[in-house]
Amino acid sequence: MAGTDEIEALIEMMARLPGLGPRSARRAVLHLIGKRGQLMTPLARAMGQVAETVRDCTICGNLGSSDICAICADEERRTGQICVVEDVADLWALERGHAFRGRYHVLGGTLSALDAVGPEDLGIPRLLDRVTDEGATEVILALAATVDGQTTAHYIAEALEGSGASVTSLAQGVPVGGELDYLDDGTISAALKARKAF
Amino acid sequence: MAGTDEIEALIEMMARLPGLGPRSARRAVLHLIGKRGQLMTPLARAMGQVAETVRDCTICGNLGSSDICAICADEERRTGQICVVEDVADLWALERGHAFRGRYHVLGGTLSALDAVGPEDLGIPRLLDRVTDEGATEVILALAATVDGQTTAHYIAEALEGSGASVTSLAQGVPVGGELDYLDDGTISAALKARKAF
Numbered sequence: 561m562a563g564t565d566e567i568e569a570l571i572e573m574m575a576r577l578p579g580l581g582p583r584s585a586r587r588a589v590l591h592l593i594g595k596r597g598q599l600m601t602p603l604a605r606a607m608g609q610v611a612e613t614v615r616d617c618t619i620c621g622n623l624g625s626s627d628i629c630a631i632c633a634d635e636e637r638r639t640g641q642i643c644v645v646e647d648v649a650d651l652w653a654l655e656r657g658h659a660f661r662g663r664y665h666v667l668g669g670t671l672s673a674l675d676a677v678g679p680e681d682l683g684i685p686r687l688l689d690r691v692t693d694e695g696a697t698e699v700i701l702a703l704a705a706t707v708d709g710q711t712t713a714h715y716i717a718e719a720l721e722g723s724g725a726s727v728t729s730l731a732q733g734v735p736v737g738g739e740l741d742y743l744d745d746g747t748i749s750a751a752l753k754a755r756k757a758f
Numbered sequence: 759m760a761g762t763d764e765i766e767a768l769i770e771m772m773a774r775l776p777g778l779g780p781r782s783a784r785r786a787v788l789h790l791i792g793k794r795g796q797l798m799t800p801l802a803r804a805m806g807q808v809a810e811t812v813r814d815c816t817i818c819g820n821l822g823s824s825d826i827c828a829i830c831a832d833e834e835r836r837t838g839q840i841c842v843v844e845d846v847a848d849l850w851a852l853e854r855g856h857a858f859r860g861r862y863h864v865l866g867g868t869l870s871a872l873d874a875v876g877p878e879d880l881g882i883p884r885l886l887d888r889v890t891d892e893g894a895t896e897v898i899l900a901l902a903a904t905v906d907g908q909t910t911a912h913y914i915a916e917a918l919e920g921s922g923a924s925v926t927s928l929a930q931g932v933p934v935g936g937e938l939d940y941l942d943d944g945t946i947s948a949a950l951k952a953r954k955a956f
Contacts, residue, residue, distance in 0.1 A: 564823045566811060570804045576797060578789050579782040588775040590847055592805070593812055593821060599774060600809040606768045608802035610787075611794045613764060623791060625762045649788055 567593075619690070621666030621683065623648055631655075631664060638662045642690065642725075643700040644716060646670055646709065654702060662700075665690065670708040671715055684716060691725050701729040765791070817888070819864030819881065821846055829853075829862060836860045840888065840923075841898040842914060844868055844907065852900060860898075863888065868906040869913055882914060889923050899927040 567589060575585035592600040616622075617629035624630055631637060641662030645651045651664050667682040679685065691699060699720055703709040717727045733751035734743065743751075765787060773783035790798040814820075815827035822828055829835060839860030843849045849862050865880040877883065889897060897918055901907040915925045931949035932941065941949075 564808075564812070564821070564828070566804065566808050566823065567821065570801075570808050573797065573801045573804055577786040579786060580777065584777040586847065586850070588777060589808075590845070591776050593808065593846075596809045596812065599771065600805060603768075603771045604802050604806035604809055606764065606771055607790070607798060607805065610762075610764050610768050610791065611798040611802055614762070614791055614794065623762070623765065625764065630762070647788070649784065652784070 617666075620664045621648075621668060622651055622664060636661075639694055640697045641700065642687070642694070642696050642698070643702050644687065645702050646704060646712075650702065660700075662698075663694075667712070670703065670706075670712040672708050679715065679719075682712070684719065687716070688719055688723065691720060691723050696725045699725050699727050701727065703729070705732065818862045819846075819866060820849055820862060834859075837892055838895045839898065840885070840892070840894050840896070841900050842885065843900050844902060844910075848900065858898075860896075861892075865910065868901065868904075868910040870906050877913065877917075880910070882917065885914070886917055886921065889918060889921050894923045897923050897925050899925065901927070903930065 571582070571585045571589050574580055574588055575582045577585070580588065592603070613625045614623055615625065615627055615629075617624055617632055618627050619632045620629060622629040622631055626633075638661050641660075642665050643654065643660055643662060644665045644667060645654065646667055646669065648666055651666055654660055654664075665683075665687050667684070667687075669677055669682055671677055671679065671682065687699075690696065699716070701713040701716060703713045713729060720727050731754065732747065733754055734740065734747065740748065769780070769783045769787050772778055772786055773780045775783070778786065790801070811823045812821055813823065813825055813827075815822050815830055816825050817830045818827060820827040820829055824831075836859050839858075840863050841852065841858055841860055842863045842865060843852065844865055844867065846864055849864055852858055852862075863881075863885050865882070865885075867875055867880055869875055869877065869880065885897075888894065897914070899911040899914060901911045911927060918925050929952065930945065931952055932938065932945065938946065
């Protein structure tokens with residue numbers, strides 16, 4: 561029993577969001593109701609609008625408000641460099657760094673034998689087509705350093721052999737601002753192996 | 759940079775919910791966009807509907823879809839017993855217990871010298887009027903066992919002196935299913951002091 565059926569239904573839906581459970585969803589909904597004018601109505605409107613207008617880019621898989629995302633439509637971005645990421649969150653993270661000015665390719669996951677995710681599910685054939693069609697000279701694999709991420713990276717690298725594009729991956733090492741004492745052994749030995757002239 | 763301006767605005771609003779920050783809001787929004795048909799559109803609609811229809815009950819302060827909430831309108835609920843709670847979340851918690859069949863009074867907070875919250879801000883004069891008007895015989899103070907909660911309880915108890923209503927408060931003791939070893943000293947000594955015949 562939580563006020564009205566509408567409120568209960570709302571709490572139940574909110575509880576399905578990642579990071580929220582039934583209890584925190586209840587708290588969030590009560591907070592929203594307390595600020596219905598300033599927050600709840602605008603949030604509902606913004607959410608409805610995004611749900612209606614958001615599109616997956618037909619080229620790279622990024623999100624945008626039309627069939628071609630802002631990055632693919634941007635003529636100032638270098639063609640010929642394609643950065644492969646697992647999901648849109650990773651693409652946003654790279655964009656926040658402002659370091660990459662090429663194009664992206666969003667896989668939407670990683671290869672996984674356990675979850676029966678194959679190359680077709682990730683649009684890898686589409687990536688290979690893009691490399692040929694766009695005459696890409698470099699494919700940067702920005703995939704997680706997990707088993708599934710690295711399996712996917714190796715699969716893509718092999719598939720790209722003979723395509724003419726060089727395949728690179730993100731450097732592994734000490735994070736900027738990171739203290740050695742707090743780093744795991746794998747990162748430290750990777751950073752040591754890849755040491756460079758000062 | 760997060761896709762489109764609309765998505766950015768949505769993330770910013772979601773990040774204002776309790777329990778969510780910028781990073782988890784981004785995750786929640788990406789999850790919503792991934793399920794725009796099944797979750798995002800219905801959630802936006804439910805949220806908009808609640809924002810539009812929800813009302814504070816003019817009698818007790820509970821939430822409902824009209825000016826008088828379902829509990830105050832329910833003729834099967836005992837009049838004469840008013841349970842005073844800090845906020846609607848506490849009222850819901852009591853209702854989930856199905857143990858109380860009287861009416862409620864939602865204060866909307868506790869007295870606080872620091873935050874300059876006085877009796878008028880909490881509708882305490884309105885509670886006193888209700889006790890007289892409804893001929894209440896018992897006022898149950900279901901307030902938190904915090905300093906502010908207990909200050910508020912004492913203030914209300916004093917204000918109700920001479921009103922004819924008996925003032926009670928929730929029992930303190932060992933939670934049902936609770937292990938003694940994990941309880942704080944205050945709860946254990948309160949439970950011991952209030953021991954009863956087995």
